[in-house]
Amino acid sequence: MKSGFVAILGRPNAGKSTLLNALTGEKVAIVSAKPQTTRNRIAGVVEVAARKGVHPAAQIVFVDTPGVHKPGSHLDRRMLQEIYEALETRDVVLVLMDATRRVQLEAAATDSSSAKDSRVPQVSPLRPGTSEASDLESEPSTSVPASPPKHERTNWASEDEFLFGLIRKLDCPVFLLLTKIDLVPKDHLLPLIDTLTKQFSFAQIIPVSARKRDGMDLLVRKIVEALPTGERFYPKDQYTDQPQRFMVAELIRERILVETGEEVPYASAVVIERFEEPEPAPPRKKGAAPARLPLTRIAAAIYCERDGQKAILIGKGGSKLKEIGTGARRQIESLLGTRVYLELHVIVEPGWRESKSFVESLDWRNQLERLGEVQGTEKAPEDK
């Protein structure tokens, strides 16, 4: 069989997490219309059956990453670090470009060459290592309705260059994926592909729509062809590396992204404080009525940076927190397959995004280590 790691790279909102979910057929990563949704790298594992005369069976470990953006806070730098770590182990890299945005940029570049407007970035050719680029003040009106707060809007052209700089250092096959093609007229795609082919020597260029599942089979086939021969990295039925406890935290954060605006989603973080799995149900007696689903009890803290943000998260008479809780609980119940009792509370932690220790403590891999330590300490007296 074949197996390997495939890093999914791209600017914020390119559709990386949507692609991961479409490929795995599971909700592995949260998705939102707001940029910078993903904060940690997340693996999604896909088993591919052998196709006679086409390819052998394979296990592909896709690794979703945070969107490449100019770091402003310690949280941003941590997100960039996650990208570097995903690139350390990879056999193939997928670079996702939102086709709707590229079409806008192409159009802007064409307009600018006639209007000679120096503020519009030139998209061709992309030069790695050069960070000077013109400022793009208004966002293109693409499929993505939401925009980051003004102070977080950064320079798109230079971030594209940074992304290309990252992949130029790689020695593995790099595929370009034009995403969200369901939103772009077909006649716009060909010239775009032509331009991008001149800018970088991609091993493959594949237009996809994760939403419509267009291009998925071709993508998987090309990846399997490029992977080395090897054994599975994960058990056959495991679809992600994230423990459920952290998927739950992400589902709560997803509701915050959906339910709140402005600064609040960016200044929010979720930490699970209590996660009590139900006792295994006793065997059912013959003829007895089916037992109610077991209950998982979860308590989570939502961190934000200011009192004003806390007031927004709680809402009038607690209404907003209730909406967040109800929406999250439904998703968590479908993830866990149990009923869920969810308790949420909001804590102000001023300037946490700038705090190295706080940001590190949020990382689920670090939390997992600490939990292991705590459990180890609790068990110690019995071990003696």
Ligand SMILES: Nc1nc2c(ncn2[C@@H]2O[C@H](COP(=O)(O)OP(=O)(O)OP(=O)(O)O)[C@@H](O)[C@H]2O)c(=O)[nH]1
């Ligand atoms: N129409 C359409 N929308 C898509 C498609 N893929 C993603 N989107 C939308 O694009 C937005 C961003 O998608 P995400 O998957 O969260 O993007 P991302 O690259 O993971 O973003 P970050 O985590 O912020 O870096 C969401 O509103 C998605 O629903 C697609 O194939 N078609």
Ligand SMILES: [Mg+2]
């Ligand atoms: Mg994402």
